[in-house]
Amino acid sequence: MTMQNRITIIGGGVIGLSLAWEMSKRGCAVTVLDQGSMASATSWTATGILPPANFELATDPLDQLRGLSHRLYPEWSQQLQTLTGIDIGLRRCGGWYLADSAGERAAMIGMRSYWEDLSIDCESVEISQLAEREPELASWAASVSDVAAWWVPDEHQIRPPRLLSALIAACRKSGVELIENCRVSGIQSSPADSIVNIKTDKQTYQCDDVVVCSGSWSGQIAEQLQLQQSIIPIRGQILLLKTERPLLKAVLNLGNRYIVAREDGYTLIGSCEQEAGFNPVTQPDIISGLDDFAVSMLPSLKSATRVKSWAGLRPMTFDGFPMIGRVPNHKHIYVAAGHYRSGIHLAPATAVTLASAILNQPSEMELDAFRIGKQQTR
Structure with a gap:
């Protein structure tokens, strides 16, 4: 009888659970260790925006990773629902990209050119048309001048709590051992x-x-592997409101701020980026600023129920690329981390490509651009 590969994954967020599920599907015996509860992972605090991507035309490695995930998500969504009965909320809702300054306008013109190179649709829209298509934005549109808008139909959204619940359930049904409140102190190899x-x-x-x-x-954890300078936490904060009906059909993006309306009337507003160490707490002034931004765009939100706010820590590498692959000089130790704001989006592609690398199986893309150690600053 063939022996199963025994795989241990440290971390029960979306990357760890996605990899655990993928490895279990390939016949491995998988254990996941998390220092807290699987339900407390940073992935639960994400908004679940999935920007457009195209794997077939992408040449940049990060674009390829995005594109592969974008292609995999519909299949994963169906598999998870079939296995667990959980709808992860994957929806092709489209996205509005707005620019109200010269800098943001220039950035969006560059982004549109980038999307065109990838055959991703991006339509320039007059503000009056925006108001017709999203009536709740009419008063804001009438009050501003010199604002540009673009419509990107292939933007998706997902419900991160449902995704994490589905992955946990899928892992359990697939025989993955999930061990919570287990702090790792060292790795010997x-x-x-x-x-x-x-x-x-x-x-x-x-x-x-x-x-x-x-x-x-x-x-x-990776300090002993001489990777301690590779990943730093960036704090993001999000506000959740509730209305009787959804106020937007699509995701709304303005600079680094966004509004995501769910079908059940929940609206998420984000976000900010702060180096604050390992301190995932909200700040009243930041949350108030997000509230003001949301109401300025959608006045109907003034009467919305303020449900809650939260903060999460996004793992950022110094070169902006996640770390995916084997640790140098350690044959059996791998890392998959540093996905920053894109952990939810990049999870399927990270899981399938790293699983192939660990098991020495064919893969649709190479991981050399994400190799471990190249982010070091010394």
Whole structure:
């Protein structure tokens, strides 16, 4: 009888759970260790915007990763719903991109050219047409001047809490062992070793290969692997409101701020970017600013119920590329982390490509551009 590959994944966020599910589908015995609860991972706090992408025409490695995920998501959505009964909320809702300054307008003109190179539709729209297509924006559109708008039909959205719930359920149904409240203190492996020892505050776990997928916390775990400078946490904050009906049909983007309306009347507003260490707490002035922004765009939100606000830590690398692959000088240790604001979007492609690399199976794309260690600054 063929022995199963024993894979241990450190981190129960969207990247770790996606990889766990993918590895289990390929016949591996998988264990996921998380320092807290799977339900407390940063992935739960994301808004779930999936920008357009095209794998077939992409030449940049990050564009290829986006494009592959974009192509995989409909299949994953169907598989997860069939296996778990959970609808992850994948919707092709389209996206509005607005620019109210010269800098933002120039950035969007460049973005439109980039999308055209990838055969991604991007239509310039008059503000009056925007108001006709999104009536709740009519008062804002009438009050502004020199604003440009673009319509991007292939933007999608997803419900991150549902996605995480579905992945957890799928992992359990597929035999993945999920171990919560388990803090990893060290990883022991030498080039000659065929077994990896993972020391935790519960016990020592053994496996054939280990993958560090602990997001912003990967920098701490990876210190012994000399990767401590590769990932830093960037805090983002989000406000959640509730109305009786959805106020927008599509995602609305203005600079680095956005409004995402769900079909059930929930509206998410984000976001900010701050280097604040490992401190995922909200700030009243930031949340108030998001509220003011939302009401200025959609006056009907003034009477909305303020449901809650939260903060999450986004793992950012210094070169903007996630780290995906084997750790140098460690044959059986891998990392998949540093996806920054795109963890939800890039999860399927990260899972399938890294699973192929670990198992030495064919893959649709190379991971050399995401190799571990190139982000080092010393």
